[in-house]
Amino acid sequence: MTDQAYNFAYLDEQTKRMIRHAILKGLAIPGYQVPFASREMPMPYGWGTGGVQVSAAVLTPDDRFKVIDQGADDTTNAVSIRSFFERTAGVATTTATAEATVIQTRHRIPEVPLSEGQILVYQVPIPEPLRFLEPRESETRKMHSLEEYGLMHVKLYEDISRHGHIATSYAYPVKVEGRYVMDPSPIPKFDNPKLGDCAAIQLFGAGREQRIYALPPYSKVVSLDFEDHPFEASKADHPCGLCGSVDSYLDEVITDDAGGRMFVCSDTDYCETRQAQGHRGKDAA
Amino acid sequence: MIDLQDVSKTFTLHNQGSAVIEVLTGVTLSVAPGECVALTGASGAGKSTLMRMIYGNYRAQAGVINVGGVDLVQAEPRDVIRIRRDVLGYVSQFLRVVPRVPTIDVVAEPLRAVGVAQDAAQARARELLSRLNIPERLWSLSPTTFSGGEQQRVNIARGFAHAYPAMLLDEPTASLDAANREVVLSLIEEAKARGAAIVGIFHDEAARARVCDREIDVSRFSPACAA
Amino acid sequence: MTPLLSVQGVTKRYGAHIGCADVSFDLYPGEVMGIVGESGSGKSTLLNCLAGHLAPDAGRVIFDTRADGPRDTVTMSEPERRMLGRTDWAFVHQHARDGLRMGVSAGGNVGERLMAVGDRHYGNIRDKAIDWLERVEIAPGRIDDRPTTFSGGMQQRLQIARNLVTGPRLVFMDEPTGGLDVSVQARLLDLLRGLVRDMGLSAIIVTHDLAVVRLLADRLMVMKSGHVVEAGLTDQVLDDPQHAYTQLLVSSVLQV
Numbered sequence: 001m002t003d004q005a006y007n008f009a010y011l012d013e014q015t016k017r018m019i020r021h022a023i024l025k026g027l028a029i030p031g032y033q034v035p036f037a038s039r040e041m042p043m044p045y046g047w048g049t050g051g052v053q054v055s056a057a058v059l060t061p062d063d064r065f066k067v068i069d070q071g072a073d074d075t076t077n078a079v080s081i082r083s084f085f086e087r088t089a090g091v092a093t094t095t096a097t098a099e100a101t102v103i104q105t106r107h108r109i110p111e112v113p114l115s116e117g118q119i120l121v122y123q124v125p126i127p128e129p130l131r132f133l134e135p136r137e138s139e140t141r142k143m144h145s146l147e148e149y150g151l152m153h154v155k156l157y158e159d160i161s162r163h164g165h166i167a168t169s170y171a172y173p174v175k176v177e178g179r180y181v182m183d184p185s186p187i188p189k190f191d192n193p194k195l196g197d198c199a200a201i202q203l204f205g206a207g208r209e210q211r212i213y214a215l216p217p218y219s220k221v222v223s224l225d226f227e228d229h230p231f232e233a234s235k236a237d238h239p240c241g242l243c244g245s246v247d248s249y250l251d252e253v254i255t256d257d258a259g260g261r262m263f264v265c266s267d268t269d270y271c272e273t274r275q276a277q278g279h280r281g282k283d284a285a
Numbered sequence: 286m287i288d289l290q291d292v293s294k295t296f297t298l299h300n301q302g303s304a305v306i307e308v309l310t311g312v313t314l315s316v317a318p319g320e321c322v323a324l325t326g327a328s329g330a331g332k333s334t335l336m337r338m339i340y341g342n343y344r345a346q347a348g349v350i351n352v353g354g355v356d357l358v359q360a361e362p363r364d365v366i367r368i369r370r371d372v373l374g375y376v377s378q379f380l381r382v383v384p385r386v387p388t389i390d391v392v393a394e395p396l397r398a399v400g401v402a403q404d405a406a407q408a409r410a411r412e413l414l415s416r417l418n419i420p421e422r423l424w425s426l427s428p429t430t431f432s433g434g435e436q437q438r439v440n441i442a443r444g445f446a447h448a449y450p451a452m453l454l455d456e457p458t459a460s461l462d463a464a465n466r467e468v469v470l471s472l473i474e475e476a477k478a479r480g481a482a483i484v485g486i487f488h489d490e491a492a493r494a495r496v497c498d499r500e501i502d503v504s505r506f507s508p509a510c511a512a
Numbered sequence: 513m514t515p516l517l518s519v520q521g522v523t524k525r526y527g528a529h530i531g532c533a534d535v536s537f538d539l540y541p542g543e544v545m546g547i548v549g550e551s552g553s554g555k556s557t558l559l560n561c562l563a564g565h566l567a568p569d570a571g572r573v574i575f576d577t578r579a580d581g582p583r584d585t586v587t588m589s590e591p592e593r594r595m596l597g598r599t600d601w602a603f604v605h606q607h608a609r610d611g612l613r614m615g616v617s618a619g620g621n622v623g624e625r626l627m628a629v630g631d632r633h634y635g636n637i638r639d640k641a642i643d644w645l646e647r648v649e650i651a652p653g654r655i656d657d658r659p660t661t662f663s664g665g666m667q668q669r670l671q672i673a674r675n676l677v678t679g680p681r682l683v684f685m686d687e688p689t690g691g692l693d694v695s696v697q698a699r700l701l702d703l704l705r706g707l708v709r710d711m712g713l714s715a716i717i718v719t720h721d722l723a724v725v726r727l728l729a730d731r732l733m734v735m736k737s738g739h740v741v742e743a744g745l746t747d748q749v750l751d752d753p754q755h756a757y758t759q760l761l762v763s764s765v766l767q768v
Contacts, residue, residue: 296752297754298759299755299756299759299760300756300759300760300763337751337752341745341748342745342747342748342751342752343748343751343752344744344748344752344754362730362731362744362745363540363543363730363731365745366730366745381726383698383701383702383705383727384698384701384702385698385699385702386702397709398709
């Protein structure tokens with residue numbers, strides 16, 4: 001049921017055309033941040049305005065749309081964005097990763113490997129990986145254009161000197177196709193290996209910062225590290241309490257005020273699918 | 286080794302009515318290896334000015350000042366620096382050093398500058414400092430806090446550290462006690478013996494008589510004295 | 513011998529105002545040149561033109577690069593010039609906070625240039641940082657402290673370590689001892705002199721402090737109103753100044 005008061009997927013056609021231009025440019029120059037004229041959206045900044053605009057620009061009436069927020073389909077943010085497009089675009093929605101054609105995500109990559117024909121749209125708060133060390137946008141743009149990325153390693157150096165290891169655990173910087181250093185958005189570094197050689201198109205939208213960048217399918221993506229402190233995709237060392245999975249990213253859930261806690265898959269669809277297949281963890285009901 | 290041809294010097298004081306002071310004119314002199322020449326003349330005759338010109342510290346208005354085959358009047362700064370490092374030593378009356386540098390390093394520095402290894406340079410510095418009776422406990426301290434006499438002896442040690450083929454000595458024995466005066470005079474004799482060409486100013490007549498082969502009265506080059 | 517830096521007719525105007533006009537000189541390997549003059553004389557403008565921070569309106573700045581021999585840094589591409597800026601060149605700012613990353617530890621500050629030229633071994637980077645902290649007389653135990661916790665003199669020494677870690681051949685210094693206590697200045701000058709000699713560095717030092725150039729510089733250039741009014745051997749220019757302005761400058765220094 002499309003609300004007839006809106007154009008398909010909320011944005012007008014000229015705006016979607018402009019955003020598609022930016023997306024195509026981003027795909028042509030993997031990892032490069034393309035400026036775009038971000039629109040006001042009917043939701044506050046920080047709630048995924050960049051991702052929503054990218055989704056609006058790529059959605060077609062035949063698409064099946066999935067939204068996850070930190071892996072979950074049922075949080076406020078995911079539910080409201082899903083219903084936004086149900087209402088403005090009338091597209092079908094799903095929570096099953098394999099069935100979706102467009103997946104908008106905040107802070108996770110689904111556990112199930114994506115396939116050709118799928119598009120993963122990331123919500124990005126701060127697209128500039130050099131921002132925290134070099135606040136001047138004019139300077140960071142120059143550093144990207146001249147491939148001056150020593151500063152990125154200074155950040156990792158600081159991590160090791162302070163913590164004894166690279167403590168950056170999310171938004172872990174990567175180098176794309178041997179050229180641009182990119183912030184993968186605040187996904188856990190556990191997800192970093194899934195960025196590279198991925199069959200799906202990956203699009204990144206930052207609404208407040210007005211930037212779009214992209215990874216075409218099967219891009220080469222390398223997490224930055226030191227020879228003597230190599231990158232490690234870490235996760236909590238437990239099996240999922242509900243489905244028993246030992247290779248998925250886990251959330252720690254506090255269950256009472258007496259120190260009780262359990263570890264469960266952050267990807268709710270993955271966990272439910274496994275449980276439906278009969279897998280059980282130690283905390284399963 | 287040191288050859289001056291028709292050298293003249295004037296000072297123009299731009300900020301004092303552009304007064305022009307003619308100090309020296311037509312200076313011609315030559316010092317051979319192994320020879321020590323004393324500059325004499327009344328105070329103000331231009332002895333120190335001439336010494337400074339030979340060192341390249343004052344600029345000559347005309348003439349040729351040839352030291353070790355280089356005309357210092359025309360030379361580029363880096364050539365003057367090279368001559369000062371390798372060929373021409375200068376023992377001035379005042380020690381000018383970077384604060385905080387230990388005495389031993391101050392003395393060894395001219396040797397380090399010509400590429401002598403740290404150990405050898407320091408050994409030579411120790412030898413000279415003991416000969417000049419600088420107590421060993423002072424060697425690791427900066428000479429900036431030393432007494433006037435001690436500073437002068439450090440300056441002499443530094444000046445004699447490297448075996449320069451040509452040397453300029455400005456009052457090397459002034460205000461020294463008999464023992465140290467004797468050490469300095471033997472250092473000068475040793476330098477002559479190894480073939481150094483030396484120009485010096487000595488108010489100490491006995492010293493002058495002992496080490497100098499001849500004297501040049503600078504007042505004859507001085508327009509003021511001639512008038 | 514090929515000059516390390518050959519400056520030919522460098523001119524920089526700010527509209528009708530002259531920053532520096534028609535400056536030429538050659539700097540040879542191992543030479544230290546001082547540039548003195550009062551505020552507004554154009555000495556900092558000149559230094560920034562030479563270091564590639566400002567584009568001169570006319571003239572050439574030819575640097576003897578390791579790879580390709582003499583190259584005009586004014587016309588070379590910006591990436592090449594910036595590469596020189598973190599390999600063969602170093603720039604020591606008057607204010608340490610302009611030359612340091614104040615939010616990054618001392619070790620990170622020293623290591624940045626190493627990482628910028630591709631060093632990817634944490635242990636090596638840290639060892640070199642410790643070595644350089646010791647060389648500039650900062651206790652290695654301070655390696656993980658931020659420069660904000662350092663005194664002014666320590667910050668300046670850290671800036672020097674950060675600049676020299678990649679073994680540059682030419683160091684630009686803009687009032688390196690400005691704003692420091694006299695006792696701290698002396699220590700810094702001693703350190704700089706030792707480093708210049710031991711590493712065979714060439715340096716161009718802009719200052720208005722004649723005592724600094726006397727101790728550090730082999731040669732001196734005196735600037736006034738954007739023009740070089742006198743140049744030569746440092747002690748000669750200071751002890752036997754020829755130009756009216758230099759005479760005024762030298763006679764204006766208070767004797768201690």
